[in-house]
Amino acid sequence: MNKSQPDTESPAGGQDFIRDIIQQDLDAGRHEKIVTRFPPEPNGYLHIGHAKSICLNFGVAQEYGGRCHLRFDDTNPAKEEQEFIDAIEEDVRWLGFDWGEHLYHSSDYFQQLYQWAEHLIENGDAYVDDLSADEIREHRGTLTEPGKNSPYRDRSVEENLDFFRRMRAGEFENGAKVLRVKIDMASGNINMRDPVIYRILHERHPRTGDQWCIYPNYDFAHGQSDAIERVTHSLCTLEFEDHRPLYDWLMEHLPVPSQPHQYEFARLNLTYTILSKRKLMQLVTENHVSGWDDPRMPTISGLRRRGYPAAAIRDFAGRIGVSKSNSTIEVAMLEHCVRELLNKTAPRRMAVLRPMKVVIENYPVGEWEELTAINNPEDESAGSRQVPFSRELYIEREDFMEDPPKKFFRLAPGREVRLRYAYFVTCSDVVKDEKGEITEIRCTYDPATKGGNAPDGRKVKATLHWVSAQHAKSAEVRLYDHLFNLPNPDKEGEFLGNINSDSLEVLEQCALEPSLVDLREDDLLVDETVQFERLGYFCLDKETTEDRLVFNRTLGLRDSWARMQKQKNKK
Ligand code: ATP
Ligand code: MG
Numbered sequence: 001m002n003k004s005q006p007d008t009e010s011p012a013g014g015q016d017f018i019r020d021i022i023q024q025d026l027d028a029g030r031h032e033k034i035v036t037r038f039p040p041e042p043n044g045y046l047h048i049g050h051a052k053s054i055c056l057n058f059g060v061a062q063e064y065g066g067r068c069h070l071r072f073d074d075t076n077p078a079k080e081e082q083e084f085i086d087a088i089e090e091d092v093r094w095l096g097f098d099w100g101e102h103l104y105h106s107s108d109y110f111q112q113l114y115q116w117a118e119h120l121i122e123n124g125d126a127y128v129d130d131l132s133a134d135e136i137r138e139h140r141g142t143l144t145e146p147g148k149n150s151p152y153r154d155r156s157v158e159e160n161l162d163f164f165r166r167m168r169a170g171e172f173e174n175g176a177k178v179l180r181v182k183i184d185m186a187s188g189n190i191n192m193r194d195p196v197i198y199r200i201l202h203e204r205h206p207r208t209g210d211q212w213c214i215y216p217n218y219d220f221a222h223g224q225s226d227a228i229e230r231v232t233h234s235l236c237t238l239e240f241e242d243h244r245p246l247y248d249w250l251m252e253h254l255p256v257p258s259q260p261h262q263y264e265f266a267r268l269n270l271t272y273t274i275l276s277k278r279k280l281m282q283l284v285t286e287n288h289v290s291g292w293d294d295p296r297m298p299t300i301s302g303l304r305r306r307g308y309p310a311a312a313i314r315d316f317a318g319r320i321g322v323s324k325s326n327s328t329i330e331v332a333m334l335e336h337c338v339r340e341l342l343n344k345t346a347p348r349r350m351a352v353l354r355p356m357k358v359v360i361e362n363y364p365v366g367e368w369e370e371l372t373a374i375n376n377p378e379d380e381s382a383g384s385r386q387v388p389f390s391r392e393l394y395i396e397r398e399d400f401m402e403d404p405p406k407k408f409f410r411l412a413p414g415r416e417v418r419l420r421y422a423y424f425v426t427c428s429d430v431v432k433d434e435k436g437e438i439t440e441i442r443c444t445y446d447p448a449t450k451g452g453n454a455p456d457g458r459k460v461k462a463t464l465h466w467v468s469a470q471h472a473k474s475a476e477v478r479l480y481d482h483l484f485n486l487p488n489p490d491k492e493g494e495f496l497g498n499i500n501s502d503s504l505e506v507l508e509q510c511a512l513e514p515s516l517v518d519l520r521e522d523d524l525l526v527d528e529t530v531q532f533e534r535l536g537y538f539c540l541d542k543e544t545t546e547d548r549l550v551f552n553r554t555l556g557l558r559d560s561w562a563r564m565q566k567q568k569n570k571k
Pocket of ligand 2: 041
């Protein structure tokens with residue numbers, strides 16, 4: 001057993017209640033093939049919560065030899081945009097899933113849905129209501145009190161048909177009338193108290209243009225779209241559980257071509273993270289972040305730009321599993337999945353984020369050499385590369401202390417350390433400016449320790465990374481921390497007040513090993529996250545230009561999830 005597995009009802013790779021249901025349905029011959037769908041509303045970018053739903057819907061379709069549709073739930077033209085549609089398609093593909101020819105839109109079915117609405121009216125199952133939205137709310141009652149019938153509830157079929165057709169023809173203003181199904185205003189389930197299924201909205205639709213000025217709402221469009229597409233298992237999040245009776249009611253009262261069933265699972269919540277499109281939109285429009293794909297955003301595009309591999313996100317979705325009870329997952333667990341994968345796959349490179357110059361006094365002026373560095377100690381097949389070494393190098397500022405405390409084992413006056421893949425060096429002197437700031441460290445090297453080992457077997461307590469000054473490529477590096485400084489940033493609905501003001505740190509003039517730039521020329525780095533030794537995982541940012549390299553830190557090396565699990569196991 002993997003020790004870092006969370007306590008969920010469905011351990012990685014095992015069964016969960018949804019897979020159990022599908023298996024039973026297949027065994028009982030209720031379906032030959034299963035059909036699922038992922039139904040995003042194109043009113044924002046997809047986030048890691050959607051990734052859970054995508055991995056579930058596309059995942060079960062793959063596992064059981066069925067298929068999964070991508071269906072845009074585009075019934076609200078006031079909020080939906082082409083930019084979001086394009087981004088959603090790109091994100092689902094990037095996550096590794098393919099809907100093949102099964103790309104659909106609720107708007108593809110507007111004509112059919114309209115006919116079904118007339119069918120309900122003709123059967124006395126729906127009526128046109130003139131109450132305003134506020135009045136409808138007042139009539140709805142509460143959890144403890146039944147609702148009241150609308151005075152328009154008993155209109156004749158003819159009158160309802162006439163009004164509904166005139167609604168469609170554009171005779172009325174937004175909000176003047178709605179179409180409601182006639183169920184039961186005293187139902188214990190408020191969703192069954194004559195819910196609205198059509199509203200007037202004089203708004204141009206990205207796909208249907210000006211063809212319609214009435215639009216079906218989610219409850220009417222969703223289930224019927226499932227039925228048209230012959231979806232077998234309509235998987236959605238728990239907040240739709242109370243809508244299921246309406247879903248089933250509509251199936252029973254309409255001549256739909258198939259009988260899909262809705263199943264609900266718990267949505268993903270993550271610590272230090274907001275997963276609501278509306279709130280993410282607010283972060284973007286109020287410029288708290290640089291855009292939907294800001295590397296601090298929990299959007300798929302943000303995580304991608306940050307350097308998270310799609311495979312790590314899929315792994316995370318598998319490990320958290322699917323259950324019926326809401327919970328909050330530690331964001332550290334997602335980070336753990338990313339680190340675990342990158343540790344196996346990421347090429348190692350050397351880079352110095354806060355450079356301090358080191359001069360090797362006994363290394364010949366004007367000369368340099370190439371040393372062999374291993375690309376990935378976890379993967380022999382990754383091979384090795386040559387790294388230039390010369391008399392002037394950069395090391396990390398924090399790897400030197402003039403007056404080190406007891407537990408500081410790195411470079412200090414008179415002390416010998418190893419430069420990774422290179423030599424042992426000993427600090428002989430420091431050079432300071434008039435303010436007393438160190439500007440340069442002087443060292444000597446031992447030529448007999450080439451490769452980083454002493455033939456006499458003597459040991460050093462630290463190994464430092466470094467970059468040859470004359471060969472270094474300069475870059476901007478952006479370091480990220482959680483966007484919010486509370487585990488539950490939305491506790492009092494005050495998420496904007498909990499933004500972490502230190503979530504982005506920009507370092508200029510970092511010194512990179514030149515092969516990082518060669519990698520870019522080979523187009524290797526474009527998609528690849530690399531490990532800067534001792535510093536973490538990094539990837540090239542899209543803002544890189546011909547003369548400016550920009551890197552993002554994906555994550556540091558320290559795995560807080562693994563540490564939390566160790567502590568848990570000790571208890
Ligand atoms: P938000 O609440 O962020 O606006 P949404 O549910 O309105 O999200 P949709 O575009 O309607 O966004 O969602 C598409 C699908 O993704 C739905 O089936 C929805 O249940 C699922 N989904 C959305 N958020 C999560 C989440 N946090 N965890 C799991 N599934 C989710
Ligand atoms: Mg929704």
